Amino acid sequence: QKEVEQDPGPLSVPEGAIVSLNCTYSNSAFQYFMWYRQYSRKGPELLMYTYSSGNKEDGRFTAQVDKSSKYISLFIRDSQPSDSATYLCAMSTRGLTNAGKSTFGDGTTLTVKP
Amino acid sequence: EPEVTQTPSHQVTQMGQEVILRCVPISNHLYFYWYRQILGQKVEFLVSFYNNEISEKSEIFDDQFSVERPDGSNFTLKIRSTKLEDSAMYFCASSPRQGYEQYFGPGTRLTVT
Numbered sequence: 001q002k003e004v005e006q007d008p009g010p011l012s013v014p015e016g017a018i019v020s021l022n023c024t025y026s027n028s029a030f031q032y033f034m035w036y037r038q039y040s041r042k043g044p045e046l047l048m049y050t051y052s053s054g055n056k057e058d059g060r061f062t063a064q065v066d067k068s069s070k071y072i073s074l075f076i077r078d079s080q081p082s083d084s085a086t087y088l089c090a091m092s093t094r095g096l097t098n099a100g101k102s103t104f105g106d107g108t109t110l111t112v113k114p
Numbered sequence: 115e116p117e118v119t120q121t122p123s124h125q126v127t128q129m130g131q132e133v134i135l136r137c138v139p140i141s142n143h144l145y146f147y148w149y150r151q152i153l154g155q156k157v158e159f160l161v162s163f164y165n166n167e168i169s170e171k172s173e174i175f176d177d178q179f180s181v182e183r184p185d186g187s188n189f190t191l192k193i194r195s196t197k198l199e200d201s202a203m204y205f206c207a208s209s210p211r212q213g214y215e216q217y218f219g220p221g222t223r224l225t226v227t
Contacts, residue, residue, distance in 0.1 A: 032213055042220060043118075043205050044157065049215040088157065092213045100213025101147065101170055104157040 003027050006089055006105030015114050019076040023089035023105045026070065030091040033065050034102065035074045038086045047087075048074065079112045086110070116140045118219035120206050126225045127196055135191045135222045137206030146189045147207040147216060148181065150174070157205065163189065164212070196226045 006023045013019055021035075032051045036044035048063040050056045056063045062075040072091075076083055086109045090102040119138045127133050139146050148160040162169040163181055178194045189208075193200055203223050207216040 032215070034215055036218070041203065041223065043120075043218040046215055046217055090157075090216075092216075094213030100145065100209065100216075101159040101162050101172075102149075102157075102207075102216055103159070106156045 001026055003103050004089065004091060004105045007108055008106065009108035010111065011108055012111045012113060013079055015079060015081060015112055017079050017112070019079050019083070019110060019112075021074040021076075021087050021089070021108050021110070023072050023091075024070055025072075025091055027091075027093070027103075028070070029093045030103070031094050032092045032100070033063070033072050034090040034092075035061075035063055036088040036090060037083075038088055038107065040086075044088055044090075076110075079110075081112050081114050084111045118206055118208055118217055120204075120219040120222050122222060123220065124223045124225070126227065129198060129226055130195050133193050133196055133224065135193075135204050135206075135224070137189045137191075137219055138187050139189055139206065139208030140210075140217055141187070143208035143210050143217075145169075145209040145212055145216075146183070147209070148191045149205045149207060149218075150202040151205065151221075152202045160191075160204075193224075196224075198226050200224060201226045 034049045035047045038044045053067045060077045064073040086107040089105040092100045146163040151157045161171045180192045203221040206219045209216045
């Protein structure tokens with residue numbers, strides 16, 4: 001079983017739609033959760049990060065974490081064509097024995113059509 | 115806004131040659147990482163670095179790989195004898211605190227022929 005499973009997509013939505021991107025994880029030691037956006041052949045761009053269960057909002061983006069279900073989501077409201085990209089979830093542990101490497105999902109490619 | 119920079123953006127090398135990929139992390143960050151992404155695949159952890167030593171490395175990071183922070187700003191990844199399967203995007207990342215959010219550079223595309 002993979003440590004991080006991400007809904008594979010691809011996902012195609014009309015402009016203005018609400019988008020839901022999802023990941024599950026198996027390692028209960030994961031404590032820190034991140035969402036990145038990646039354009040083709042570019043570096044991952046950090047969108048949101050959180051460490052607590054519940055919702056965190058930033059503009060059109062909401063990150064949701066449910067540690068009891070080991071499930072995280074990213075919601076995009078009023079999606080725009082410029083949101084078209086691959087979205088990566090990532091998770092890390094925190095501890096004295098490592099410097100918090102991130103484990104990534106495979107990514108979900110989103111296309112927002114005008 | 116501070117950002118991670120990487121050079122070169124694209125490196126072409128022949129199998130068996132040594133390459134050095136360079137990164138300048140965000141200046142007040144203390145934790146540094148290298149990741150790679152083979153085309154069409156997921157981002158994979160290679161190595162983490164803190165306080166001038168390796169904190170953790172993956173199975174991918176074998177004896178042909180090494181990292182160094184030669185001065186107060188640069189962070190390098192050396193591949194001693196490149197193989198065809200080393201062709202990938204290599205990303206440097208830095209973080210202000212252990213296990214927290216990581217900021218990635220634009221990557222170096224390594225092509226081994």
